Amino acid sequence: MSGRSVYCRPQPAALVLILTSWCVLVALAAAAGSQAAELSGEVGYSFHYLTEAADNYKSSLTGQLVFQSSSSLGGFYIEAKGKFETQPNKTEKEWELGQAYLDIYLENIDIRAGNQTINWGTADGINPTSTINPQDLTSLTNMEPAWLPVPAVRASYYFDSGAALTGVVARHKAADLPANTQLAGIQPSEPKEAERYEIAVRGEMPLPGGPQVYLTYSNTWEDYPVMWLQPVQSFPYLMPMAKYRRQQAFGVATATTYSSGVAWIEAAYKIPEKLSELEMGTSPTSNLPLSGNDPYAQVVVGADYTFTGGLYTSAQLFYNGQGSLLNPYFSAPGQPEKAHTYLILNSRYTITEAPDSQIELMGLVDVNGKSSLLATRYSFQPLQNLKLFAGYVLAKGEQNDIKMVRPQLQGWLIGATYSF
Amino acid sequence: MKRTKWISTRSYRRFPALAQVVVMSISFLLAVTCCITFPPLNAAAAAAAAEPSAQEILDSISSSNILSGNGQATLEMTVVSKQGRKKVQQLELYRRDDGKGNVSQLLVFTAPADIKGTKFLSIGTAGKETQMWLYMPTLGRERLISGSATQGQFMGTDFTYEEISGAISFSAEYTAKRLADTTKDKLSCYVLELTPKSDKAKYGRLKLVVHKESRIPLVIEFFNRAGKAEKTLTLDGLHKSQDGIWQPKTIILNNLSSGSSTIIDILQESREEVSEEMFTLRYLRR
Numbered sequence: 001m002s003g004r005s006v007y008c009r010p011q012p013a014a015l016v017l018i019l020t021s022w023c024v025l026v027a028l029a030a031a032a033g034s035q036a037a038e039l040s041g042e043v044g045y046s047f048h049y050l051t052e053a054a055d056n057y058k059s060s061l062t063g064q065l066v067f068q069s070s071s072s073l074g075g076f077y078i079e080a081k082g083k084f085e086t087q088p089n090k091t092e093k094e095w096e097l098g099q100a101y102l103d104i105y106l107e108n109i110d111i112r113a114g115n116q117t118i119n120w121g122t123a124d125g126i127n128p129t130s131t132i133n134p135q136d137l138t139s140l141t142n143m144e145p146a147w148l149p150v151p152a153v154r155a156s157y158y159f160d161s162g163a164a165l166t167g168v169v170a171r172h173k174a175a176d177l178p179a180n181t182q183l184a185g186i187q188p189s190e191p192k193e194a195e196r197y198e199i200a201v202r203g204e205m206p207l208p209g210g211p212q213v214y215l216t217y218s219n220t221w222e223d224y225p226v227m228w229l230q231p232v233q234s235f236p237y238l239m240p241m242a243k244y245r246r247q248q249a250f251g252v253a254t255a256t257t258y259s260s261g262v263a264w265i266e267a268a269y270k271i272p273e274k275l276s277e278l279e280m281g282t283s284p285t286s287n288l289p290l291s292g293n294d295p296y297a298q299v300v301v302g303a304d305y306t307f308t309g310g311l312y313t314s315a316q317l318f319y320n321g322q323g324s325l326l327n328p329y330f331s332a333p334g335q336p337e338k339a340h341t342y343l344i345l346n347s348r349y350t351i352t353e354a355p356d357s358q359i360e361l362m363g364l365v366d367v368n369g370k371s372s373l374l375a376t377r378y379s380f381q382p383l384q385n386l387k388l389f390a391g392y393v394l395a396k397g398e399q400n401d402i403k404m405v406r407p408q409l410q411g412w413l414i415g416a417t418y419s420f
Numbered sequence: 421m422k423r424t425k426w427i428s429t430r431s432y433r434r435f436p437a438l439a440q441v442v443v444m445s446i447s448f449l450l451a452v453t454c455c456i457t458f459p460p461l462n463a464a465a466a467a468a469a470a471e472p473s474a475q476e477i478l479d480s481i482s483s484s485n486i487l488s489g490n491g492q493a494t495l496e497m498t499v500v501s502k503q504g505r506k507k508v509q510q511l512e513l514y515r516r517d518d519g520k521g522n523v524s525q526l527l528v529f530t531a532p533a534d535i536k537g538t539k540f541l542s543i544g545t546a547g548k549e550t551q552m553w554l555y556m557p558t559l560g561r562e563r564l565i566s567g568s569a570t571q572g573q574f575m576g577t578d579f580t581y582e583e584i585s586g587a588i589s590f591s592a593e594y595t596a597k598r599l600a601d602t603t604k605d606k607l608s609c610y611v612l613e614l615t616p617k618s619d620k621a622k623y624g625r626l627k628l629v630v631h632k633e634s635r636i637p638l639v640i641e642f643f644n645r646a647g648k649a650e651k652t653l654t655l656d657g658l659h660k661s662q663d664g665i666w667q668p669k670t671i672i673l674n675n676l677s678s679g680s681s682t683i684i685d686i687l688q689e690s691r692e693e694v695s696e697e698m699f700t701l702r703y704l705r706r
Contacts, residue, residue: 040533040536041533042533042534070706075706103706105706110702110705110706117560118560119559119560119561120561121561144558145559147560156702158700158702162700162701164701164702210548210551212701255564256564257549257564257566257567258566258567259567260567260568261566261567261568261569262564262565262566262567262569304569305567305568305569306567306568306569306571306572307568308571310571310572310573312569312572350573350576352677352678353502353678353679354501354502354503356501356503356505356507381505381507382505383505384506384507384508384532385532385533385534387534419532419533419534420533
């Protein structure tokens with residue numbers, strides 16, 4: 001049994017900024033009569049029995065501490081996370097800084113600086129217009145989408161009309177590479193430090209009748225590196241290569257009410273940097289790309305409905321011009337993926353006779369490929385701060401992307417969380 | 421003899437009654453806020469006021485929905501399950517009313533830790549559907565609540581989003597009939613039975629016990645279309661504050677279907693006018 005310990009250091013610049021600003025803020029907050037700083041947190045344990053994996057269980061002990069305060073002038077939020085995870089053949093200990101930022105509120109401007117998540121869009125769970133923070137889509141099976149915080153400065157200017165303009169400068173942070181892809185074992189070349197910046201802007205305005213419309217533009221790094229197979233002289237003759245690249249994205253999103261609920265649409269047109277490495281030639285020495293090199297669109301249309309008795313449900317159609325949502329790479333080298341359309345279902349029901357009990361369901365169904373990812377969870381709160389849960393995840397279908405996630409997801413889950 | 425006088429919006433603003441704001445916010449009838457009593461003027465007026473029609477009583481409740489106040493309160497909301505398990509939530513309530521039917525309300529959860537920072541904003545514009553947004557810190561953005569979702573359970577309590585936002589207007593949706601007067605906690609009350617004007621109304625029948633002097637509904641029984649009792653809202657400990665404002669100590673909503681109940685205690689209140697900018701998406705995102 002091997003052991004590994006990981007300490008994820010916060011970015012020094014971000015830490016200095018936070019600590020310096022924190023001192024300033026504490027003084028300002030004291031003058032403004034802010035709320036006292038509060039400490040809260042959560043400890044949790046989960047046991048995941050993986051029915052399709054060689055390492056057939058995963059036992060995780062997690063902890064989270066949050067220290068925060070706010071006033072009319074601003075506030076701060078610092079989150080530390082820890083995880084101790086054991087599997088049959090390995091043990092991992094991990095500490096990391098979660099969101100840690102400082103807020104400053106001026107007359108018409110709100111500024112947030114530090115490690116943060118910036119979640120844009122109107123869709124439920126997957127947002128094409130949200131391009132700053134990497135998102136692991138397999139986290140959808142946890143019923144709470146999770147984004148990786150990145151160091152960033154965000155400033156929002158609010159107009160009296162209700163419109164707002166937000167600008168973001170962020171530092172690229174690579175997403176955890178998806179398991180079981182063709183990428184396994186490859187170290188992609190990362191961008192130089194000076195080139196890691198990302199920018200994004202969003203304008204929002206209320207339309208007559210109430211709905212907000214959001215227009216976005218971003219110039220960021222893609223979450224996952226692109227891949228190609230490069231011919232070489234010696235065995236294995238084709239060497240898998242990977243590197244990160246930039247992309248621009250233009251987006252629009254809005255949500256509006258209809259007679260029975262809320263309907264939303266969110267779309268983005270993404271223009272990735274064109275790389276010569278991904279151009280497929282006709283000669284035997286040409287590369288075989290595993291990633292696309294062309295612009296593509298992502299569109300989500302959805303609506304929700306709450307049935308009598310309290311059953312909440314939402315349905316979304318997600319068109320992904322790039323191919324699979326779960327695996328960003330071609331199934332076969334040199335053969336671009338066709339666009340995929342998904343039906344995403346979310347449902348939540350609090351049992352009337354037992355209001356401490358809740359049932360949740362998430363479904364990601366690939367309409368073209370006839371594969372699906374289904375997750376269900378039952379949770380029960382015997383005490384105010386204690387939540388017990390049990391769930392099952394099913395990855396159904398024979399497509400490559402489902403085969404890829406099945407070992408890490410399919411199986412039973414039980415656990416508990418205690419918040420304080 | 422005493423005479424009850426309904427003061428004008430402008431006058432009322434000088435006496436914003438937050439406890440009553442709480443009542444009206446939490447008890448569906450945001451309404452009851454503007455009931456401020458004054459010393460007796462003359463017996464004839466008192467006699468006229470003593471026997472109003474059912475519709476006049478209902479209008480006086482709902483019209484006070486328009487004449488409302490501003491303020492802030494700290495509330496403790498306890499949800500008691502059928503099995504007797506308790507879940508306690510603390511929240512801040514902010515409310516603002518411009519006196520023209522534009523009523524904004526913000527609820528900010530401060531405890532327990534797992535829901536701390538969750539905010540619910542409702543903005544009611546005269547003659548339009550109330551807009552509602554729920555901000556959840558884990559999601560990092562606001563979510564529009566509308567249509568059937570407004571009938572969903574609010575944060576695990578027995579209230580729906582619509583009820584907690586105070587977006588229901590009984591006067592607009594129901595016709596009132598007077599039943600025999602009664603007393604509750606030694607307070608003299610009118611009794612009204614409301615029946616729906618159209619199929620759009622949520623309930624099949626309502627029974628209101630309305631305190632005569634303050635026009636605050638002390639008991640509201642909600643019956644579904646099949647005639648079965650669904651919920652009962654009770655205001656306990658109605659008393660006059662030092663400022664002469666009627667206010668309850670506790671608000672209890674019993675959900676007869678699930679056997680659970682939600683109890684709201686007013687821990688602290690302030691009658692200072694709340695800044696308009698608190699009722700914006702900007703503030704919601706902070």
